[in-house]
Structure formats: structure tokens, C-alpha cells
Amino acid sequence: MSHFSFIEGPRKDPEKLDAEQRRHEFRELYTGFDLGSARLQADRCLHCGNPYCEWKCPVHNYIPNWLQLIVENRIEEAAAMSHETNTLPEICGRICPQDRLCEGACTLNDGYGAVTIGHLERFITEEAIGRGWHPEAPRRTANGKRVAIVGAGPAGLGCADILNRAGTEVLVFDRYPAVGGLLTFGIPPFKLEKAVIARRAQLLEDMGVRFQLNTEIGKDLSMTQLLTDYDAVFLGMGTYAAKEGGFPGENLPGMIKALPYLIGNVRQLLDLPDPLTPYIDLAGKRVVVLGGGDTAMDCLRTAIRQGAVQVTCAYRRDEENMPGSRREVANAREEGVHFLFNRQPLEILGKDTVSGVRLVETRLGDPDPRGRRHPEMVAGSEQVLAADVVIIAFGFDPSPAPWFAGHGIHLDERGRVLTNAQFQTSNPRVFAGGDMRTGSDLVVTAVDEGRRAANGILDYLGV
Ligand SMILES: Cc1cc2nc3c(=O)[nH]c(=O)nc-3n(C[C@H](O)[C@H](O)[C@H](O)COP(=O)(O)OP(=O)(O)OC[C@H]3O[C@@H](n4cnc5c(N)ncnc54)[C@H](O)[C@@H]3O)c2cc1C
Numbered sequence: 001m002s003h004f005s006f007i008e009g010p011r012k013d014p015e016k017l018d019a020e021q022r023r024h025e026f027r028e029l030y031t032g033f034d035l036g037s038a039r040l041q042a043d044r045c046l047h048c049g050n051p052y053c054e055w056k057c058p059v060h061n062y063i064p065n066w067l068q069l070i071v072e073n074r075i076e077e078a079a080a081m082s083h084e085t086n087t088l089p090e091i092c093g094r095i096c097p098q099d100r101l102c103e104g105a106c107t108l109n110d111g112y113g114a115v116t117i118g119h120l121e122r123f124i125t126e127e128a129i130g131r132g133w134h135p136e137a138p139r140r141t142a143n144g145k146r147v148a149i150v151g152a153g154p155a156g157l158g159c160a161d162i163l164n165r166a167g168t169e170v171l172v173f174d175r176y177p178a179v180g181g182l183l184t185f186g187i188p189p190f191k192l193e194k195a196v197i198a199r200r201a202q203l204l205e206d207m208g209v210r211f212q213l214n215t216e217i218g219k220d221l222s223m224t225q226l227l228t229d230y231d232a233v234f235l236g237m238g239t240y241a242a243k244e245g246g247f248p249g250e251n252l253p254g255m256i257k258a259l260p261y262l263i264g265n266v267r268q269l270l271d272l273p274d275p276l277t278p279y280i281d282l283a284g285k286r287v288v289v290l291g292g293g294d295t296a297m298d299c300l301r302t303a304i305r306q307g308a309v310q311v312t313c314a315y316r317r318d319e320e321n322m323p324g325s326r327r328e329v330a331n332a333r334e335e336g337v338h339f340l341f342n343r344q345p346l347e348i349l350g351k352d353t354v355s356g357v358r359l360v361e362t363r364l365g366d367p368d369p370r371g372r373r374h375p376e377m378v379a380g381s382e383q384v385l386a387a388d389v390v391i392i393a394f395g396f397d398p399s400p401a402p403w404f405a406g407h408g409i410h411l412d413e414r415g416r417v418l419t420n421a422q423f424q425t426s427n428p429r430v431f432a433g434g435d436m437r438t439g440s441d442l443v444v445t446a447v448d449e450g451r452r453a454a455n456g457i458l459d460y461l462g463v
């Protein structure tokens with residue numbers, strides 16, 4: 001293939017479903033590459049001496065190397081290499097905010113269009129599995145150690161993968177009835193279909209990882225019991241305390257919290273109803289979502305698919321300063337979401353139920369010492385936006401379990417679990433990683449934390 005592929009063949013994402021069709025379906029948007037398109041896109045890589053994409057990828061995937069293997073149609077080798085650094089490559093390939101990570105750092109991003117790294121990462125595993133490939137079960141003999149993992153989200157799965165490969169006996173507990181954490185009970189299927197996670201759980205089981213679901217540690221089984229039965233425990237329990245707005249009217253009927261809404265919708269689709277997170281149908285409603293992150297985008301696009309008649313996102317900064325993935329903002333807009341930037345909510349209006357939101361315009365002030373520009377209210381710019389339902393999606397605070405203190409697990413001033421560089425908590429036999437340690441972040445950073453914590457555990461156990 002040519003040295004100038006990046007000029008001769010432009011960046012091209014795989015086909016995606018038509019926006020009108022998407023408005024009625026929870027299917028994934030992107031169809032994925034076929035072999036021919038994948039090879040053409042992979043061949044655009046410049047193989048720059050210093051691969052910035054690798055540095056920017058939190059798990060430091062060997063990106064240029066697996067791109068070259070795609071070009072040479074050595075897909076099974078690419079898959080094996082991709083699994084050396086990432087436990088969930090086909091999942092990260094789908095839902096990482098690549099524009100801020102690997103693709104944002106690609107040299108070609110400066111004028112030519114970055115290599116489509118995410119879609120190609122997804123392609124490798126999909127194509128390899130389609131050819132009958134599967135990740136190798138560990139070749140090492142059992143090391144005689146047993147580790148319990150609390151939480152089957154990305155952090156727990158990353159940790160289980162590395163421990164299992166090292167010959168450790170691993171049992172992953174989760175309070176939910178399926179593996180995946182927020183991948184399953186949070187992120188909607190139009191970004192990540194649930195069958196993809198179920199297949200990954202099966203691959204991990206085939207490699208030797210065991211799961212015990214519907215088991216909440218601290219309720220169904222005590223931490224004391226885990227510490228009796230296992231040599232070490234890894235906590236990957238996530239962050240689940242929804243941030244509040246703190247404005248009047250927040251408790252009116254018609255106010256909805258983002259995560260229970262999304263979970264109720266997924267449970268309905270999976271036919272796994274739960275009275276604690278009931279299905280909320282927004283068909284025919286005027287919906288306003290407050291917030292500008294991934295969770296807000298997912299609520300907006302779920303409401304569209306449920307048949308809401310008007311769906312508006314009100315965010316207090318401008319579009320450039322939105323925390324959500326640019327790609328998902330663009331997809332939301334295509335699907336009919338209306339965006340109101342630089343708007344801060346002051347009050348939820350309504351008597352017996354929500355009738356609207358009082359908003360004020362904002363402008364961004366000077367950057368603070370961390371470079372973040374805070375919104376300042378513009379006097380006299382208030383407006384009322386009519387709504388039947390308002391969803392609050394302001395993110396999540398840590399939700400440490402009440403039993404941490406009794407086991408000597410210390411927290412920082414924000415409620416995140418404190419660890420040393422080996423991910424070891426103040427209880428030497430307990431390790432922690434993912435959102436509960438970093439605060440709410442990303443799937444790929446949680447995977448990275450879990451994998452690195454596994455190495456800390458192996459060092460501690462001396463195997
Ligand atoms: C709506 C939404 C959309 C998102 N979209 C994206 C995206 O597009 N891209 C991206 O990279 N990131 C996204 N994120 C963030 C990402 O999902 C998280 O950063 C990631 O899942 C964190 O992984 P984790 O393993 O730390 O925690 P979690 O995924 O939260 O997993 C924690 C697990 O621990 C279990 N658990 C907790 N307590 C107990 C207990 N006592 N006993 C047993 N089990 C327990 C929970 O049931 C859960 O399964 C999104 C988050 C949300 C909420």
C-alpha cells in the first residue's frame with residue numbers, strides 16, 4: 001500500500017444508521033468496518049517515531065503495531081496484541097471519547113483527519129472472534145492464591161483478567177444480576193449493545209474468571225467473610241451518589257434522576273424489572289435535561305427514542321467546554337436534541353408537578369488556577385423553559401460503603417477511597433480502583449486502574 005494513504009484515502013468512519021431510524025431504535029448506531037475498509041483506514045497511520053496516540057491512551061495500547069497487522073490481514077495476531085494491554089478492547093473501541101484521547105493525539109488530526117483508532121480497535125476483536133479466535137486461557141499453573149473482587153464493572157473486570165492470567169483464583173461478586181457495572185446498567189444500548197458485554201463476560205469465564213451475581217457485599221455477604229475466605233480483596237464499586245442541583249423545586253413530581261431513569265430503561269429492554277428503578281416512559285413529554293456530560297447525552301437520546309415530543313439540553317458552559325464526547329453531542333443533535341448553552345437553572349417551576357425551568361444566561365469568567373472557566377450569571381437574562389419532566393444529570397459523588405471504616409479503609413476529603421501507588425488501601429489486604437478511587441471518570445481509566453491494581457495485589461501476595 002502507498003506511503004501517502006492518508007492523503008489519497010480520507011478518514012472515513014463506518015456507516016451509521018440514519019438519524020430518523022435511530023430516533024425509534026435502541027440499536028447501536030455504527031455498523032462497524034468490513035475487512036477492506038479497515039485495511040484502508042489502518043493504512044493511513046504514519047507510524048510516527050513517537051506515537052502520541054499510545055501515550056494518550058490510558059492503557060497504552062500498541063496502536064501503530066496493531067494497525068500494521070490489520071493492513072497485513074493478520075487479524076488474530078492483532079487481537080492477541082490488543083488483549084495484552086486492554087481487557088475490554090471492543091468496548092473501549094465503541095465508547096471511549098477518542099477525540100479527547102488516542103485520536104485527539106494522532107498526528108493526522110492536524111488537518112488530515114485522525115486515524116479511526118476506536119472503530120479499528122473494535123473491528124479487530126469482532127473480526128477475530130468471527131474467525132473463531134478467542135483470548136488464550138492462562139498458561140501459567142495455579143499460584144495457590146485466592147482473590148475476591150467486589151464489583152463486575154470495568155475496574156473489577158480489568159483486575160480479574162490480570163489476576164486470572166497470573167494463575168490466581170478469582171471470584172467476582174456483584175449486586176446486580178448481570179456483569180458490566182455501568183456498561184450494562186447505565187450506558188444505553190445505542191452506544192453499547194448488551195450482547196457485547198455478555199459475550200465479554202463469557203470470554204472471561206472461559207478463561208477461568210468466576211462470577212457470583214445478585215450478591216451485595218455488606219448485605220448478602222460480609223466483608224469479614226471475604227477477608228476470611230480470600231488472601232486479598234479488590235474493591236471496584238464505582239460512584240453512585242447523584243449530585244443535587246440545590247435549587248427550589250428539585251423534589252417536585254416530574255423531577256427525575258438520570259441514572260435510575262437510564263437503568264429503568266435498560267432493565268425494561270432486558271426484561272429484568274426492578275421496583276427500585278422502575279421504567280419511566282417519556283413518550284409525548286416535553287423533556288429538559290440539565291447537565292452536559294455523557295450521562296446527560298444518554299438521557300436526552302433515550303428520551304428521544306421513547307417518543308418525547310421536545311427534548312432540550314440546558315448546559316451552563318458553552319459547547320467547547322462540554323465534558324461529554326463531541327461525537328455523542330453531534331449524534332444527539334442529529335437525532336433532534338435541542339441544545340441551550342450558557343444557561344444555568346435557578347428554579348424548577350410547578351405546583352403539583354413540573355411545569356418548567358427558570359434559567360439564566362451565563363458567560364464564562366477568567367480561568368481559575370486549574371484553567372477551568374467558571375460560568376457567571378448575566379443580570380436580567382432570565383427566561384422560562386416549559387417542561388413536563390426535568391432530568392438532573394450533574395454527575396456523581398463517591399458513595400463509600402458504611403462498612404469501610406470498620407475494616408480500616410480510609411477515604412479522602414471527597415469520599416474517594418485512599419490508596420498508595422500499588423492501589424493498596426489503608427487495610428493492607430484490601431485494594432481499590434476505578435471510579436471509587438478516582439471519582440467518576442471513564443471506562444478505559446477504570447480498566448487501567450483494575451489492571452494495575454492486580455499487579456499491586458500480585459506483588460503483595462509475592463507471586
Ligand atoms: C450514563 C453513563 C454514561 C457513561 N458513558 C460513558 C462513555 O460513553 N464512555 C466512557 O468511557 N465512560 C462512560 N461513563 C463512565 C463509565 O461508565 C465509568 O467510569 C465506569 O463504568 C467506571 O467503572 P467502575 O468499574 O469503577 O464502576 P462501575 O461501572 O460503576 O461498576 C461498579 C460495580 O460495583 C457493583 N457494586 C457496588 N457496590 C457493591 C457491593 N456492595 N456489592 C457488590 N457489588 C457492588 C455495582 O453493582 C457495579 O456493577 C458513563 C457513565 C454513566 C453513568
Ligand code: SF4
Nearest residue numbers: 057092096101102118
Ligand atoms: S482504549 Fe480508548 S483511548 Fe485507548 S486506543 Fe482504544 S479507543 Fe483509544
